Amino acid sequence: xxxxxxxxxxxxxxxxxxxxxxxxxxxxxxxxxxxxxxxxxxxxxxxxxxxxxxxxxxxxxxxxxxxxxxxxxxxxxxxxxxxxxxxxxxxxxxxxxxxxxxxxxxxxxxxxxxxxxxxxxxxxxxxxxxxxxxxxxxxxxxxxxxxxxxxxxxxxxxxxxxxxxxxxxxxxxxxxxxxxxxxxxxxxxxxxxxxxxxxxxxxxxxxxxxxxxxxxxxxxxxxxxxxxxxxxxxxxxxxxxxxxxxxxxxxxxxxxxxxxxxxxxxxxxxxxxxxxxxxxxxxxxxxxxxxxxxxxxxxxxxxxxxxxxxxxxxxxxxxxxxxxxxxxxxxxxxxxxxxxxxxxxxxxxxxxxxxxxxxxxxxxxxxxxxxxxxxxxxxxxxxxxxxxxxxxxxxxxxxxxxxxxxxxxxxxxxxxxxxxxxxxxxxxxxx
Amino acid sequence: xxxxxxxxxxxxxxxxxxxxxxxxxxxxxxxxxxxxxxxxxxxxxxxxxxxxxxxxxxxxxxxxxxxxxxxxxxxxxxxxxxxxxxxxxxxxxxxxxxxxxxxxxxxxxxxxxxxxxxxxxxxxxxxxxxxxxxxxxxxxxxxxxxxxxxxxxxxxxxxxxxxxxxxxxxxxxxxxxxxxxxxxxxxxxxxxxxxxxxxxxxxxxxxxxxxxxxxxxxxxxxxxxxxxxxxxxxxxxxxxxxxxxxxxxxxxxxxxxxxxxxxxxxxxxxxxxxxxxxxxxxxxxxxxxxxxxxxxxxxxxxxxxxxxxxxxxxxxxxxxxxxxxxxxxxxxxxxxxxxxxxxxxxxxxxxxxxxxxxxxxxxxxxxxxxxxxxxxxxxxxxxxxxxxxxxxxxxxxxxxxxxxxxxxxxxxxxxxxxxxxxxxxxxxxxx
Numbered sequence: 089x090x091x092x093x094x095x096x097x098x099x100x101x102x103x104x105x106x107x108x109x110x111x112x113x114x115x116x117x118x119x120x121x122x123x124x125x126x127x128x129x130x131x132x133x134x135x136x137x138x139x140x141x142x143x144x145x146x147x148x149x150x151x152x153x154x155x156x157x158x159x160x161x162x163x164x165x166x167x168x169x170x171x172x173x174x175x176x177x178x179x180x181x182x183x184x185x186x187x188x189x190x191x192x193x194x195x196x197x198x199x200x201x202x203x204x205x206x207x208x209x210x211x212x213x214x215x216x217x218x219x220x221x222x223x224x225x226x227x228x229x230x231x232x233x234x235x236x237x238x239x240x241x242x243x244x245x246x247x248x249x250x251x252x253x254x255x256x257x258x259x260x261x262x263x264x265x266x267x268x269x270x271x272x273x274x275x276x277x278x279x280x281x282x283x284x285x286x287x288x289x290x291x292x293x294x295x296x297x298x299x300x301x302x303x304x305x306x307x308x309x310x311x312x313x314x315x316x317x318x319x320x321x322x323x324x325x326x327x328x329x330x331x332x333x334x335x336x337x338x339x340x341x342x343x344x345x346x347x348x349x350x351x352x353x354x355x356x357x358x359x360x361x362x363x364x365x366x367x368x369x370x371x372x373x374x375x376x377x378x379x380x381x382x383x384x385x386x387x388x389x390x391x392x393x394x395x396x397x398x399x400x401x402x403x404x405x406x407x408x409x410x411x412x413x414x415x416x417x418x419x420x421x422x423x424x425x426x427x428x429x430x431x432x433x434x435x436x437x438x439x440x441x442x443x444x445x446x447x448x449x450x451x452x453x454x455x456x457x458x459x460x461x462x463x464x465x466x467x468x469x470x471x472x473x474x475x476x477x478x479x480x481x482x483x484x485x486x487x488x489x490x491x492x493x494x495x496x497x498x499x500x501x502x503x504x505x506x507x508x509x510x511x512x513x514x515x516x517x518x519x
Numbered sequence: 520x521x522x523x524x525x526x527x528x529x530x531x532x533x534x535x536x537x538x539x540x541x542x543x544x545x546x547x548x549x550x551x552x553x554x555x556x557x558x559x560x561x562x563x564x565x566x567x568x569x570x571x572x573x574x575x576x577x578x579x580x581x582x583x584x585x586x587x588x589x590x591x592x593x594x595x596x597x598x599x600x601x602x603x604x605x606x607x608x609x610x611x612x613x614x615x616x617x618x619x620x621x622x623x624x625x626x627x628x629x630x631x632x633x634x635x636x637x638x639x640x641x642x643x644x645x646x647x648x649x650x651x652x653x654x655x656x657x658x659x660x661x662x663x664x665x666x667x668x669x670x671x672x673x674x675x676x677x678x679x680x681x682x683x684x685x686x687x688x689x690x691x692x693x694x695x696x697x698x699x700x701x702x703x704x705x706x707x708x709x710x711x712x713x714x715x716x717x718x719x720x721x722x723x724x725x726x727x728x729x730x731x732x733x734x735x736x737x738x739x740x741x742x743x744x745x746x747x748x749x750x751x752x753x754x755x756x757x758x759x760x761x762x763x764x765x766x767x768x769x770x771x772x773x774x775x776x777x778x779x780x781x782x783x784x785x786x787x788x789x790x791x792x793x794x795x796x797x798x799x800x801x802x803x804x805x806x807x808x809x810x811x812x813x814x815x816x817x818x819x820x821x822x823x824x825x826x827x828x829x830x831x832x833x834x835x836x837x838x839x840x841x842x843x844x845x846x847x848x849x850x851x852x853x854x855x856x857x858x859x860x861x862x863x864x865x866x867x868x869x870x871x872x873x874x875x876x877x878x879x880x881x882x883x884x885x886x887x888x889x890x891x892x893x894x895x896x897x898x899x900x901x902x903x904x905x906x907x908x909x910x911x912x913x914x915x916x917x918x919x920x921x922x923x924x925x926x927x928x929x930x931x932x933x934x935x936x937x938x939x940x941x942x943x944x945x946x947x948x949x950x
Contacts, residue, residue, distance in 0.1 A: 090828025091570050093611035096595060099563030101608055104622065107559045123883045125861040125890020128538045132530030132641050133564065133597075133627065134585075139522050154565075156587035159631050164527060166564075166597075177532055180524035186907035188894050191535070196564065200590050210563050225872035225893040232876060236883075343873055397521025430556040441656035442774055445663060452554045452667075459556020462656040463619050476617035 098201065098209030105478075108426045110212075113413060114194055117214050120240045124233050126190040126216060131173040133196065137163040139172040142395060148361070152199040166198040170215040171364065171392065171405065178219055178403075179396030187220025187401075194410075206381060206412050214413075216386075217405030219393070224336050226404040227368045228343040230386060234372060234406065235349050247420050248383070250372050251355035252340060255365040255387065257333035261315060265328060266308050272298060276312070281359035283316070318356050336368055364389040370406070379419050384408035431517055432497075433474035434460045437467050437486030447485050447495075447510075454514040458483075475500050483513070529632065529640030536909075539857045541643070544844060545625055548645050551671045555664050557621040557647060562604040564627065568594040570603040573826060579792070583630040597629040601646040602795065602823065602836065609650055609834075610827030618651025618832075625841075637812060637843050645844075647817075648836030650824070655767050657835040658799045659774040661817060665803060665837065666780050678851050679814070681803050682786035683771060686796040686818065688764035692746060696759060697739050703729060707743070712790035714747065749787050767799055795820040801837070810850050815839035862948055863928075864905035865891045868898050868917030878916055878926075878941075885945040889914075906931050914944070 095101045102110060118128070140149050154166040167173060170193060178185065193215045201207055216233065218226050231250055238248060262273035275298050283291060295309055303309075318324055321334055321341075328334065337354055344352045360369040369387030374380060386406025394400035417423045432451060436444045441462035448458040459479075461470040467484070474482045484496040494507045497516075508516065526532045533541060549559070571580050585597040598604060601624060609616065624646045632638055647664065649657050662681055669679060689711075693704035706729050714722060726740055734740075749755055752765055752772075759765065768785055775783045791800040800818030805811060817837025825831035848854045863882060867875045872893035879889040890910075892901040898915070905913045915927040925938045928947075939947065 091573075091607070091826050092567070093607050093827045093829075095607075096563050096565045096567065097593075099565060101563070101611070102561035103608065103612070104558035104560050107561050110561075111559065122860045122888050123886070124879075125864070125888060127535035127860060128542070129535050130533035130538050130541075132527050132532070134527045134530060134629075134641070136523070136527065142522075154587075154589065156585075158585065162528075176522070176524050176526075177534065180532070181534070184907075186904040188890075188892060188904075190890055198565075210565070221893055223872075223895070225895075228872070229876065229891075229893065232880075346873060347876065395522050396524045398524075428558060429553045430558065433556070441654075441659070442777060445660065445778065448555075449663075455554070457553050457556060459619075459621055460660075461619060462652055462660065464654070464656075473617040473619075476615075 096209075098203035100208065100210065104428070105426075108428075109414065109423065110410065112424065112426055113410060113417075114212075116240050117194065117237065117408075120237045121192045121214070121216055121233065123236070124190065124229070126192040129174070129177060129191050129193050130195065131167075131170070131177060131193075133166055133198075134158075134164045135167050135173055135176075137165050139176060139395075140165055140168065146363070148199065152201055154198045154200060167195065168197055168199045169362075170195050170197065170213065170407065171217075171362070171389065174215065174217055174405075175392035175403075176396055178401060179393045179398035182393070182398035182401070185219075188226075189219040190217075191219070192216045206379075206409075206415055208411055212410040214384075214408040214410075215405065216408075217403055219401045219403045221404070222390075222402040224339050224343075224368065226402070227336075227340050227370070227388065228347075230404055230406055231340070231344055231349065231352065231370065232347060234384065234408075237408075241417060241422050243416075243420060243422060245349075245351045247375055247416075248351065248372050249375055250344075250349070250352035250370060251358050252337055252352060252368060252370045253355055253358035254333040254337055254368050255360070256367055257328075257331060257337070257356075258359065260331055260333060261328065265315075265325075266311060267306070268303070268308070272303075277359055280316070280357055281361060283357050316357055319354075321354050333367075340368065360385055360387055362389075364392050366390045368404075374412075374416050374419070376416075376419050379415055381412070383412040383416055427480065428478050430457050430459050430477070430479055432456060432458045432481050432483050432513075433470075433477070433479040434458055434483045434485060435467060435470035435474065436461060436464075437484055437489075439485055439487065439490065443490060444485065447490070450510045451513060451517075454510075454518060456514065456517045471498075471500075527640075529634035531639065531641065535859070536857075539859075540845065540854065541841065543855065543857055544841060544848075545643075547671050548625065548668065548839075549623075551668045552623045552645070552647055552664065554667070555621065555660070557623040560605070560608060560622050560624050561626065562598075562601070562608060562624075564597055564629075565589075565595045566598050566604055566607075568596050570607060570826075571596055571599065577794070579630065583632055585629045585631060598626065599628055599630045600793075601626050601628065601644065601838065602648075602793070602820065605646065605648055605836075606823040606834075607827055609832060610824045610829035613824070613829035613832070616650075619657075620650040621648075622650070623647045637810075637840075637846055639842055643841040645815075645839040645841075646836065647839075648834055650832045650834050652835070653821075653833040655771050655774070655799065657833070658767075658771050658801070658819065659778075661835055661837055662771070662775055662780065662783065662801065663778060665815065665839075668839075672848060672853050674847075674851060674853060676780075676782045678806055678847075679782065679803050680806055681775075681780070681783035681801060682789050683768055683783060683799060683801045684786055684789035685764040685768055685799050686791070687798055688759075688762060688768070688787075689790065691762055691764060692759065696746075696756075697734075697742060698737070699734070699739070703734075708790055711747070711788055712792060714788050747788055750785075752785050764798075771799060791816055791818055793820075795823050797821045799835075805843075805847050805850070807847075807850050810846055812843070814843040814847055858911065859909050860888055861890050861908070861910055862888045863890070863912050863914050863944075864901075864908070864910040865889055865914045865916060866898060866901035866905065867892060867895075868915055868920075870916055870918065870921065874921060875916065878921070881941045882944060882948075885941075885949060887945065887948045902929075902931075 365387045367388030371382045371385040444460040451458045482498045796818040798819030802813045802816040875891040882889045
């Protein structure tokens with residue numbers, strides 16, 4: 089039986105037209121983050137299980153990792169996220185590195201999930217982190233940067249909104265304000281994370297189940313439901329407003345406002361899945377109703393570098409998946425029409441491959457990307473091939489053209505033809 | 520106990536200075552192969568075991584793959600090489616694709632090996648393939664391209680040599696000329712592959728072991744040893760010279776000579792490990808005695824696309840590892856001095872982060888990569904940080920500078936300082 093031509097389930101093959109789009113997106117991302125002084129790093133796709141076991145979300149580690157034993161019995165994981173790896177790198181050179189440290193990466197990540205729109209088993213993710221800044225100017229920079237990346241792709245502010253919350257505030261609300269113990273608070277946190285995916289009655293039932301009689305009698309469900317309706321910091325109960333976490337969120341929103349960013353707001357329902365967040369968390373949503381989902385998310389995680397035996401480093405970072413970004417661009421008609429990198433398809437009218445390579449080399453030495461058809465087929469078939477590949481220009485060369493050093497350049501899109509010398513070709517393509 | 524900061528054995532972390540070198544190498548490779556009309560594709564790092572089981576070298580599949588079962592019991596492999604995957608892609612769109620098809624990729628590959636110089640468990644590899652050309656003009660193009668890539672890195676012809684053989688010729692020599700059955704021929708082929716790693720007596724002993732009495736009596740060992748001494752096609756026995764495979768090698772060498780490439784030669788001992796080769800094979804060696812090893816290799820494999828149920832497609836390709844390439848560049852002093860992408864480190868003399876971001880934004884909007892020190896530390900510490908990061912230019916901004924809109928630009932390398940406006944800065948950095 090022949091082998092299957094399909095890629096592994098939930099992963100993508102990138103034919104050249106797909107790869108071209110991916111490269112366009114990655115190049116824009118690189119440009120945008122390097123503009124803010126971020127430098128690229130990378131790590132191996134395999135990591136020891138331990139680095140994910142302690143602080144990544146339990147659901148991901150237990151149910152969604154590609155976990156196996158290598159030939160020496162080491163438990164290894166194909167990385168499901170990048171944050172533990174980058175923390176490992178920083179911890180490894182804690183003393184030699186200079187702060188604020190600005191790093192980014194675009195790794196591929198693997199999660200064993202049921203493939204669905206916007207979620208695949210293999211995806212790439214822009215990871216941006218700033219290390220060594222304890223106050224909210226780090227969070228502000230992250231959001232300025234996110235905003236700037238959207239601009240890079242020609243997105244308008246009404247196409248996305250930035251939602252901000254604080255893990256500290258959430259902990260305070262659940263544990264202090266509502267008086268839940270840590271375990272229950274955790275459970276309720278996970279439940280709020282699913283709020284927008286559940287029917288309201290289902291949410292209320294699950295909330296009820298998670299609480300005990302005493303908590304129900306104390307009105308915890310009603311209090312929580314009321315809190316979840318809060319749309320601005322000013323509507324929070326006075327004792328909550330007095331919390332430092334609220335001042336942090338306020339300060340970020342004010343700074344963003346001064347920088348002209350008005351599509352950011354407080355969202356009390358925003359949880360983020362990972363266990364390692366310690367302060368402000370944020371997500372950016374597509375405002376298009378057809379794709380009203382989180383595109384990227386991040387927050388402050390001050391404790392992760394410390395797990396690797398180094399002194400703790402205050403850190404803020406975010407991750408932005410390529411699938412959600414590509415969906416966003418497509419839905420908002422921001423995907424450009426990308427042409428093949430090949431500028432000239434040289435077709436040979438009776439000339440041997442050697443002569444073709446020589447002509448092509450004259451063009452290549454001037455930086456013109458030139459493919460030669462060395463198949464020896466009929467001229468018509470060669471031109472058809474170039475058209476099928478989406479190449480715009482075909483250059484025809486035969487004995488006469490070679491003798492006169494003038495070649496026939498045909499534009500396959502508009503049908504125009506011109507006789508040009510190599511010098512004229514170079515001028516045309518390099519100007 | 521704290522978690523280890525080391526990467527997984529045999530794999531590399533890329534701190535920004537390492538990543539910068541990798542990006543330099545990959546960008547040069549991309550430029551060079553796109554100049555020949557090759558287009559980039561990619562595939563998932565996980566593939567079903569089957570696609571490697573049939574034609575990849577048995578040693579690699581049995582002993583060196585990262586093989587495991589996914590959560591649904593599928594046997595999957597982290598790709599040890601790219602050739603089966605690219606064949607899968609071509610087979611999947613055999614009819615829609617236009618030939619000659621020129622494709623390349625720079626995937627990361629995994630092999631469970633004992634890490635040593637030039638060999639790691641994770642490495643990247645430039646893979647270049649041309650599909651749809653049955654004659655040796657395809658092999659010639661591959662070697663023109665390889666030569667051109669070396670030029671891209673400023674390598675001189677005396678730094679490397681190109682060695683050419685033919686799998687067809689090897690098969691003819693072992694099976695017809697020496698009269699061995701396929702199994703013995705295979706074994707002897709693997710032994711010749713190790714020729715340069717074994718002592719001569721060890722090689723002779725192993726050869727002796729692999730043959731039976733009749734073969735020994737017929738003088739097979741002596742005949743083979745004599746063949747392995749042959750340095751040119753003309754020194755081959757007359758009946759061997761009459762083979763089409765010899766004419767193929769001759770034709771490639773002649774074409775390369777015409778194109779001015781004189782560091783290519785016939786090498787009867789060249790085997791290549793993979794089972795899928797069907798014609799010419801080649802490798803390129805570093806001529807430096809300290810690194811006298813194969814840097815890249817490839818050949819013709821006409822049968823692989825056909826395994827995926829599609830009509831067979833004649834194919835020639837090669838793979839070039841990043842570790843051997845980086846070693847080559849270093850040894851020949853061809854590694855450039857690469858600077859940080861960050862052009863300006865903006866340090867703040869008492870200004871708040873917000874004001875710093877605003878100044879930086881004026882520069883960023885003109886395309887100047889600008890990092891702001893938002894740590895709030897003393898000026899001296901901020902400048903030290905910039906120097907530690909290897910940044911060349913520091914721009915100082917305080918209340919006075921902000922008011923006068925003239926900033927102090929300090930070159931940390933030569934110590935020069937200048938007072939410049941944003942307009943003057945843009946002129947300086949963008950000219």
